[in-house]
Amino acid sequence: MKIQPQHTICIQGGHVFDPSENLDAIMDVYIENDCIVALGKAPEGFKAEETINAKGKMIFPGFIDTNAFLSEPGFTQKGTINSETQAAAQSGITTLCCTPNSKPVLDSSAQVTLVQDKAKQAGFCKVLPIGALTAGLNGEQLSNMHGLKEAGCIALSNQETSFKDGHVIKQCYHYAAGFGITVMATPLDPALAQDGCMHESATSTQLGFAGIGESAETTALAQHLILAEETGVKLHISRVSSQRALDMINAAKRNGLNVTADVALGNLIFNAEDCAGYNSLMHVTPVYRSKQDQTALINGVNKGELSICSNHLPQDIASKMAPFAASEKGISVLDSFSSVIFSLVKNKQLTLEAAIASISSLPAKQLNIAAGVIKVEAAADLCIVDLDASITHTESNMVSGGKNNPWLDQPLSGKVTHTINNGHIVYQS
Amino acid sequence: MTMNPLDPSQIQLTEDGRLKHFLTTEGLSKEILTEILDTADSFIGTQARSVKTVPLLRGKTVVNLFFENSTRTRSTFELAAKRLSANILNLDIARSATSKGETLMDTLWNLESMYSDMFVVRHADSGAAHFIAQHVTPNVAVINAGDGRHAHPTQAMLDMLTIRREKGSFENLTVAIVGDILHSRVARSQIYALNTLGAKEVRVIGPNTLLPQEIESLGAKAYNNMNQGLKGVDVIIMLRLQKERMQNALLPSEAEFYRLYGLSTDKLALANPDAIVMHPGPINRGVEIESAVADGPQSVILKQVSNGIPMRMAVMAMAMGGQQSGQNKEEV
Known part of the structure; x- marks a missing residue:
């Protein structure tokens, strides 16, 4: 899609809501080129080339997703940078951190630049790559961390692949700390996880699966926290799945450790019992844990302890057409991302303040991203949402290449009507 | 906002509550389990006769689809099918198609194209029989001969x-x-x-x-x-x-x-x-x-x-009966 050059936009009559700026009122928003130039009252001489009527709608900061798989390069049968960032834009996302586990892996500045170029060409949202922490994600050899940072990686991660041993983790963190590089980790002890494919629980016993106990996450987390403390690296725990892990992160923070964390949207919605019936859409990583964990993670978002990421992982049909454990992991989230979050608000599970912060100002602060805020002179990254409208995604109206969306054919509340990225309207319903 | 979990007891029953697949004992009523036992009991009588076959599955094709090696269970299913007068095809998939990269779905579609009426499935993945029952064309019965750690x-x-x-x-x-x-x-x-x-x-x-x-x-x-x-x-x-x-x-x-x-x-x-x-x-x-x-x-x-053969005859006969009752209804 080609972006039409737009010079000035006035968004009229919308309810501007950004808890990080204490904005919660009906006011007009004035945009010039890629910037917000005024809130409330038009700057002198402002002449809007385009006017959006936002009466009855909310205006939020453009959303930030800290973890999404874009399928490209290497897996274009599942989706492309163009299709997946377009799906993100439809959810009001203007900044997206893509994961390094493409093929080839994002472990060189050339690959990182390629992804950025394709994202720019698509023009739907800003893509901030997460680089590989080890070469080829092999878990053994340090990647060219400094080069990756210079190429624009927002953080480095080993994604789901495990490290050879604790020494490698320590050395990675040690090296990264020296250059102020943020590392992301999704702790999981591979020996404890074994060949498990879901949370160890009554349901795993009933279905006849080896389970992944909470200790597979928490024992590994303890190692990452201790090594982060020892090396002084800035650590972001990606996709916390259990209450105990969240408690450990909070305790580490109280002790002064510079650690932050997010949770995958699916882990707020589903729990292990949803695996009953062998629904391969429930085959994900990190696994959906107990109802108690699910509730604790929702509370963590409400308390501002966790940002929410999509953990988007589009799959082609053949990858999911297999018995549960043999199916590929993951769900396609981006199309439904914000509507699912608004539904949590509507069901009174999340407050609107916490929901919006968890996908804008909080991840921006966690990863030091200059975005996620509505204020004069900030980038004009905005989305306009009709919270009362409902939206239903179907296989045919979904934009993502992966139709493995667990919310298909279910009405969700809250519909993004416009997404503005750097002052350009990139999506309009 | 949960998805519709497929109730394991529902997928194996027809609308009027008859058995059409046999995937798990979980969720089946006492009446159905007792009917299975009674049917098997009635077949025990036929096993002592000099002519052991009954014509219940005459003209039907049963495919033994064993993705895991098993001589004993497969033999009893084969014998049970023969004693019900069915045609039986034994496929040792563990050593054939899937090792060449063919997916489970491809294997199934190929077999369906041969107009099979029943799949007897053993597979190392828990839920495999369930998966097959969900994706076979209607009127094909699936009997679980063991899936992972889940059910037998x-x-x-x-x-x-x-x-x-x-x-x-x-x-x-x-x-x-x-x-x-x-x-x-x-x-x-x-x-x-x-x-x-x-x-x-x-x-x-x-x-x-x-x-x-x-x-x-x-x-x-x-x-x-x-x-x-x-x-x-x-x-x-x-x-x-x-x-x-x-x-x-x-x-x-x-x-x-x-x-x-x-x-x-x-x-x-x-x-x-x-x-x-x-x-x-x-x-x-x-x-x-x-x-x-x-x-x-x-x-x-x-x-x-010895009870293995009459029991397998019973579930095969009942599942085929359930499939046919569904078929007849569609034709009416």
Whole structure:
């Protein structure tokens, strides 16, 4: 899609809501080129080339997703940078951190630049790559961390692949700390996880699966926290799945450790019992844990302890057409991302303040991203949402290449009507 | 905002509650399980005749789809199908198509193109039979011959048949299942069937490392101590211990396992005097059971084997009947 050059936009009559700026009122928003130039009252001489009527709608900061798989390069049968960032834009996302586990892996500045170029060409949202922490994600050899940072990686991660041993983790963190590089980790002890494919629980016993106990996450987390403390690296725990892990992160923070964390949207919605019936859409990583964990993670978002990421992982049909454990992991989230979050608000599970912060100002602060805020002179990254409208995604109206969306054919509340990225309207319903 | 979980009991029943697939004993009513037992009982009579075949599945094609090697179970299904007058095709998939990269779905679609009427499926993945039942064209029945650690319902039902023929009914029975519960699809299917059929108490006995998480939620009392677990028991079901279990830090040694959980004459004496001893086979003498017990007067292990064929005939006949009733309805 080609972006039409737009010079000035006035968004009229919308309810501007950004808890990080204490904005919660009906006011007009004035945009010039890629910037917000005024809130409330038009700057002198402002002449809007385009006017959006936002009466009855909310205006939020453009959303930030800290973890999404874009399928490209290497897996274009599942989706492309163009299709997946377009799906993100439809959810009001203007900044997206893509994961390094493409093929080839994002472990060189050339690959990182390629992804950025394709994202720019698509023009739907800003893509901030997460680089590989080890070469080829092999878990053994340090990647060219400094080069990756210079190429624009927002953080480095080993994604789901495990490290050879604790020494490698320590050395990675040690090296990264020296250059102020943020590392992301999704702790999981591979020996404890074994060949498990879901949370160890009554349901795993009933279905006849080896389970992944909470200790597979928490024992590994303890190692990452201790090594982060020892090396002084800035650590972001990606996709916390259990209450105990969240408690450990909070305790580490109280002790002064510079650690932050997010949770995958699916882990707020589903729990292990949803695996009953062998629904391969429930085959994900990190696994959906107990109802108690699910509730604790929702509370963590409400308390501002966790940002929410999509953990988007589009799959082609053949990858999911297999018995549960043999199916590929993951769900396609981006199309439904914000509507699912608004539904949590509507069901009174999340407050609107916490929901919006968890996908804008909080991840921006966690990863030091200059975005996620509505204020004069900030980038004009905005989305306009009709919270009362409902939206239903179907296989045919979904934009993502992966139709493995667990919310298909279910009405969700809250519909993004416009997404503005750097002052350009990139999506309009 | 949850998805529609596919109720395992619903997928195997027709709209009017008849069996059309047989995937698990979980969720099936006492009436259905009893009907299966009664049907199998009626076939036992035909097995002693010189002409053992009945024409119930004449003209039907049954495909034995074994993704995991199994000579015994496959042979009993083959014999059962033949005695129902069906045409039978044995496919040893473990060594053919899937090793060439063909997906499970491709294999299925190929077989459907040959107008098969029934798939008997064994697969190493839990839920595989379930998956196949969801994706086959209507009118093809799926019989689960063992999926991963999940279920082995025909084995469990032939065990139920054996128990009923020996004990008359289930009402006052205490049943102990002993050994490697963790990896056992048979144990899971037995626990559901026994509870539904009204057994007084179901116990599972084994070391913690061989008992799955929250096993009691399935309806079984867990014991680590076999001497306590066998007290007052009417039926003892021993499970086979795979030798590779010593390697994954599950057990210290065969010797210690036998000492703690092997069914010896001494331990058998702790159960009720008329207790019966069962084993789904093949047995490991001296690993989980003493020879004197396996061959002793309380053992019904060989009766289980004979009951295997009528039980498989029963579920095949019933599932095909359920499929046909659905078909007839569509034609009307």
